[in-house]
Amino acid sequence: MKIVNLSQRTPQWLAWRAQGVTASEAAVILGRSPYQTPWRLWAEKTGQCAPADLADNPFVQRGLALEDQARRGFEQRHDTLLLPVCAESSVHPVLRCSFDGLNDVGEPVELKIPAQKTWEAVASQGADSQAYRLYWVQVQFQIAIAEAARGWLVFDPVSDQATALEFEIVRDHAFIEQELIPACLRFAEAVRTRQEPPPDPERDRYIADGEARMHWERWSSHYRDTARRIQPIEAELKALKGQLAEAQQALVELMGDFLLAEQDGLRVQRYRQQGSVDYAAALAELHPELEPAQLEAYRRPASERVRVTLKEEPVTGSPEPADAPRRRRRRDSAPDTTEPATALEPFGYF
Incomplete structure (x- = not known):
């Protein structure tokens, strides 16, 4: 591991990150992120699309504001010190990490400040939760760069009403050497040579050519x-x-x-029309033991809908917007094909 003397969240740090593959991008590259596709990440890194601006995202703001408290909490619980540093792989310098902290023995500690809903999901589902599965990839990447035998994934809401959830993550040598590192190196080469990955028709935005x-x-x-x-x-x-x-x-x-x-x-x-039966209320009262998942078997097939939105018409001869793809058959990533929620919690942002 090679330590890089950079302060996190500075312009120099952002430029350094952009020139490599980082831990928070690993799940995207492997196709495990529901919030971004490999093509979208490639397009951002090659200048085809502008990255999403998360500066005003309340989850990002809260995470930045409380990260130091979460770091101190881990230090107190484990009687250690965490050093937030930037580093590159000693073997593959294009692979880069911005550690929330390395403990006294060089193990990476990844700190997350989850929203209440995410914390509850992790508390109830543990290693089966979506957040854990996404961040597990990130920690494995950090373990690889730090050349460590294990790392830590911490979900700390920094709240008196909820405790920190800590997971010790053991190095998965086979995953790192056979899947993670090769995929990240292929992606870095694709960015360097501008060889695009195939877009996802369900999650990327079509651009006619x-x-x-x-x-x-x-x-x-x-x-x-x-x-x-x-x-x-x-x-x-x-x-x-x-x-x-x-x-x-x-x-x-x-x-x-x-x-x-x-x-x-x-x-x-004038006439009276009979009201409809509130089946949801009836089920809740007559069969309160039924779980929502049990009702899915009775859901009718989905039907396709089309929504067309009128956008600002581009001015003739003006340059293309920074966030518009400039090549064919492109899409911007989207969480799914349903109406997007506002202020999505940015999994894998840090």
Whole structure:
């Protein structure tokens, strides 16, 4: 291991990280991260896409604010000192680590400040939890760089209401030598030679190229123009429906207790419609022992939906935005194909 004299979170540190493969990227490279694809990471490192800006993410802000407290907590519990350092592999310098801390015997300690939901999942599921599985890869990478026999993964919410969850992670020599290091070196070479990995059709963003680009431009222009024409019509329709509702309410009030009226070209009928059964409430009351997972067997097949969002139309002749891919068949990563949640906890960010 070669120590690199850099202060973490500085511009020099960011540049150093960008020129190599880091521990937090290992799970992505192996295809184990649900939050980023190998292609997206490659695109960011080759300048095809801008990295996501996590500066305002509350989980990131909280992690940075409480990391020192979590470090002191581990030091007190284990009667040791943790040295936060940057290092490169002595064999493969392109493989790099920014350690939260190396203890007195050179073992890496990875500190996580989890959200309550993540902490509860780790507390109940342990090594089977998603967070543990993702960060296990990160710690194995750190163990490899530190040339250590083991490392530590710590989930410390830094809270009086919850204790730190600590996992001793033993070096997995076969995983490191046969899977982790080869995959990371291949990825580093792909970045150096700009040989892109295949995009994931379900998680990366399609970008038309060649003849498809011309068709896409034609149909997208047609869609935008049509949508703009529809907008004032929809606004007028909404106003007219409001007027209908107002007139209907006035007619019903005039009818008093009568259920039917027919006069001047209008038939107005009042009726009651039976309410639907609240099956969720019924199940909760009649069979409280049922777990949500048991109901999945009765879920109807998923159906595909399409959502089209009108974006700012690019100005003709202006340079391409920094975060837009410049090559063909590209996608930006997404957690999944459902509506994304806000402020996702950034697994593997540090």
